[in-house]
Amino acid sequence: MSDTSRVPSGSTLEIRDLHVNVADKEILRGVNLTVRAGETHAIMGPNGSGKSTLAYAIAGHPKYTVTGGQVLLDGVDLLELTVDERARAGLFLAMQYPVEVPGVSVSNFLRTAVTSVRGEAPKLRQFAKDLKSGMDALSIDAAFAQRNVNEGFSGGEKKRHEILQLELLKPKIAVLDETDSGLDVDALRVVSEGINRFRSNGETGVLLITHYTRILRYVKPDFVHVFSAGRIVEQGGPELAERLENEGYEAYTKASA
Amino acid sequence: MGLDTAKPLSTLHEKASYDVADFAVPTGREEEWRFTPLSRLKGLHEGVAASANVVVHVDAAPEVTVETVGRDDARLGRAYVPADRVSAQAYASFEKATVITVAREAVASTPTVVTLTGSGRGAAYGHTVVKLEPMAEAVVVLDHQGSALYADNVEFVVGEGATLKVISLQDWADDAVHVSHHHALLAKDATFRSFVVTLGGDLVRLSPSVSYSGPGGDAELNGLYFVDAGQHLEHRLLVDHSRPDCRSNVDYRGALQGQDAHAVWIGDVIIRVEAEGTDTYELNRNLLLTDGARADSVPNLEILTGEVTGAGHASTSGRLDDEHLFYLQARGIPYEDARRLVIRGFFAQLVEKIEVSELRERVLARVEAELEK
Numbered sequence: 001m002s003d004t005s006r007v008p009s010g011s012t013l014e015i016r017d018l019h020v021n022v023a024d025k026e027i028l029r030g031v032n033l034t035v036r037a038g039e040t041h042a043i044m045g046p047n048g049s050g051k052s053t054l055a056y057a058i059a060g061h062p063k064y065t066v067t068g069g070q071v072l073l074d075g076v077d078l079l080e081l082t083v084d085e086r087a088r089a090g091l092f093l094a095m096q097y098p099v100e101v102p103g104v105s106v107s108n109f110l111r112t113a114v115t116s117v118r119g120e121a122p123k124l125r126q127f128a129k130d131l132k133s134g135m136d137a138l139s140i141d142a143a144f145a146q147r148n149v150n151e152g153f154s155g156g157e158k159k160r161h162e163i164l165q166l167e168l169l170k171p172k173i174a175v176l177d178e179t180d181s182g183l184d185v186d187a188l189r190v191v192s193e194g195i196n197r198f199r200s201n202g203e204t205g206v207l208l209i210t211h212y213t214r215i216l217r218y219v220k221p222d223f224v225h226v227f228s229a230g231r232i233v234e235q236g237g238p239e240l241a242e243r244l245e246n247e248g249y250e251a252y253t254k255a256s257a
Numbered sequence: 258m259g260l261d262t263a264k265p266l267s268t269l270h271e272k273a274s275y276d277v278a279d280f281a282v283p284t285g286r287e288e289e290w291r292f293t294p295l296s297r298l299k300g301l302h303e304g305v306a307a308s309a310n311v312v313v314h315v316d317a318a319p320e321v322t323v324e325t326v327g328r329d330d331a332r333l334g335r336a337y338v339p340a341d342r343v344s345a346q347a348y349a350s351f352e353k354a355t356v357i358t359v360a361r362e363a364v365a366s367t368p369t370v371v372t373l374t375g376s377g378r379g380a381a382y383g384h385t386v387v388k389l390e391p392m393a394e395a396v397v398v399l400d401h402q403g404s405a406l407y408a409d410n411v412e413f414v415v416g417e418g419a420t421l422k423v424i425s426l427q428d429w430a431d432d433a434v435h436v437s438h439h440h441a442l443l444a445k446d447a448t449f450r451s452f453v454v455t456l457g458g459d460l461v462r463l464s465p466s467v468s469y470s471g472p473g474g475d476a477e478l479n480g481l482y483f484v485d486a487g488q489h490l491e492h493r494l495l496v497d498h499s500r501p502d503c504r505s506n507v508d509y510r511g512a513l514q515g516q517d518a519h520a521v522w523i524g525d526v527i528i529r530v531e532a533e534g535t536d537t538y539e540l541n542r543n544l545l546l547t548d549g550a551r552a553d554s555v556p557n558l559e560i561l562t563g564e565v566t567g568a569g570h571a572s573t574s575g576r577l578d579d580e581h582l583f584y585l586q587a588r589g590i591p592y593e594d595a596r597r598l599v600i601r602g603f604f605a606q607l608v609e610k611i612e613v614s615e616l617r618e619r620v621l622a623r624v625e626a627e628l629e630k
């Protein structure tokens with residue numbers, strides 16, 4: 001892996017003609033999308049259109065088979081890398097359904113992850129401080145550090161835990177898969193603030209998958225893409241999101257059928 | 258199984274005798290021997306004569322009495338009658354026994370560590386009695402090391418209101434063969450905690466059992482095993498609820514890796530007609546880390562009364578969960594580290610049950626060493 005191609009102003013994720021199969025069925029049918037540093041792209045689309053498939057395929061989940069295309073992060077083909085190498089290259093996926101990992105405590109997990117991504121163990125004191133302020137900012141009770149990863153967390157707690165990781169791991173590109181679903185108004189605000197802190201330096205890119213414009217009022221997108229039947233069928237600015245929420249996806253699902 | 262008041266007899270483990278001749282030489286077709294590779298017992302089931310020693314060293318708490326006694330000592334064989342051929346052979350063959358006594362109301366201030374070290378190729382037989390008089394409390398560690406062909410019986414006699422915590426480490430050398438019975442007899446309101454850790458040996462067959470002589474007894478039997486290529490590690494549990502209002506909980510977890518790594522877990526629980534108000538649960542989980550490993554897991558719950566508080570069992574054998582590994586790897590954690598985290602997590606809830614922190618650390622260190630292999 002080389003970092004030499006990284007330009008100082010930030011990173012670029014390029015998805016080129018991506019085709020993905022799940023269980024021998026073609027789900028993604030040629031996705032093209034470029035996310036540059038400082039940009040936030042929203043992807044909206046009906047249930048089952050392949051949004052999570054896109055997210056998982058980029059991250060390298062073994063269930064998803066890439067049958068064509070490329071995913072480049074600053075020119076490096078992520079598809080050639082293992083899941084953990086992709087994360088260390090600067091990719092982060094906040095999952096729609098975060099996984100419970102029995103017997104592994106949040107603090108141990110986070111310390112191990114930070115150590116892996118940074119290539120060296122953080123100073124214990126500094127890490128404890130960062131963890132505490134990160135948890136405070138997301139209104140996560142300190143007791144969660146001793147609990148097992150996502151085990152028994154409510155839907156909203158899981159999502160906040162995802163954003164905590166985002167802030168600690170400081171990736172170049174974040175893919176957020178329905179991070180807003182299942183959040184009440186307060187949690188949505190807290191989580192949005194976390195995402196905004198992450199993108200405030202202008203050097204990171206965000207790909208935000210959602211069904212609702214609610215989160216887009218807090219996390220303003222630069223571009224909105226409509227996803228249907230495994231590809232992007234329409235692009236526009238924030239106004240497109242409003243239109244989708246009012247009119248639904250019918251126009252697009254018909255068009256692509 | 259189920260309610261049958263006309264014939265309230267258990268079909269599990271009814272046979273018991275001090276006499277070897279009462280048990281036929283196993284052929285491998287018997288229910289209780291069918292999982293054990295008899296050829297690897299090196300004659301323990303066929304009456305091979307003792308020709309070696311397992312050296313017993315006891316580092317006892319000051320409140321605890323330790324004696325080495327002959328076969329005729331009246332305290333031997335009181336709590337337990339051998340339940341199979343090898344156990345009877347061991348009972349007939351040992352020369353000296355170790356008797357550890359904790360006097361009435363005495364509270365042992367430190368763990369009593371019994372180190373059993375095998376030193377040779379010949380067969381050896383042993384017998385140990387740990388006796389807690391009423392209201393006494395103690396922690397006993399049995400630490401098995403070295404190379405041995407060893408069969409033994411251990412009796413835990415837990416008096417009224419007494420509390421005994423036992424940790425048995427089978428940390429044998431690769432070629433060791435060990436067949437052992439651990440029997441605990443719990444008097445009224447006695448508490449028994451057993452934590453078995455089996456890591457070493459070519460073949461280990463350990464049969465922990467519990468019976469009750471009064472109401473209110475409380476037994477927890479926990480076990481952890483790590484089976485490597487070619488190893489056969491077998492645990493056969495039997496909890497015999499014959500008194501009312503007793504409790505038992507069994508939790509055995511193992512990880513297996515390598516060609517012909519073989520784990521066997523048998524969990525028999527009998528709730529007899531008299532044992533109303535019994536509360537029991539048994540669990541066995543196996544983690545198959547590679548191809549070529551095999552886990553046999555057989556829970557048997559025989560309920561002869563309708564008046565139980567709770568009775569259940571669960572048994573699972575499976576691979577590492579891809580979703581767990583993906584989640585950790587998606588956070589930059591390399592595969593090998595992610596795997597170790599998940600395996601450690603699998604054992605963590607179990608190891609947490611070891612209340613003595615010094616012993617918990619010791620067990621964790623041994624698990625850690627297995628993971629580094």
Ligand SMILES: Nc1ncnc2c1ncn2[C@@H]1O[C@H](COP(=O)(O)OP(=O)(O)OP(=O)(O)O)[C@@H](O)[C@H]1O
Nearest residue numbers: 022023025027045046047048049050051052053054
């Ligand atoms: N294991 C599988 N076998 C067959 N089809 C699958 C499998 N997993 C996912 N799919 C299908 O792939 C399609 C895309 O699913 P995906 O989860 O990517 O949709 P989504 O756009 O994220 O939907 P949602 O809005 O509900 O989250 C769906 O039709 C789904 O049924």
Ligand SMILES: [Mg+2]
Nearest residue numbers: 051052053096
């Ligand atoms: Mg989805």
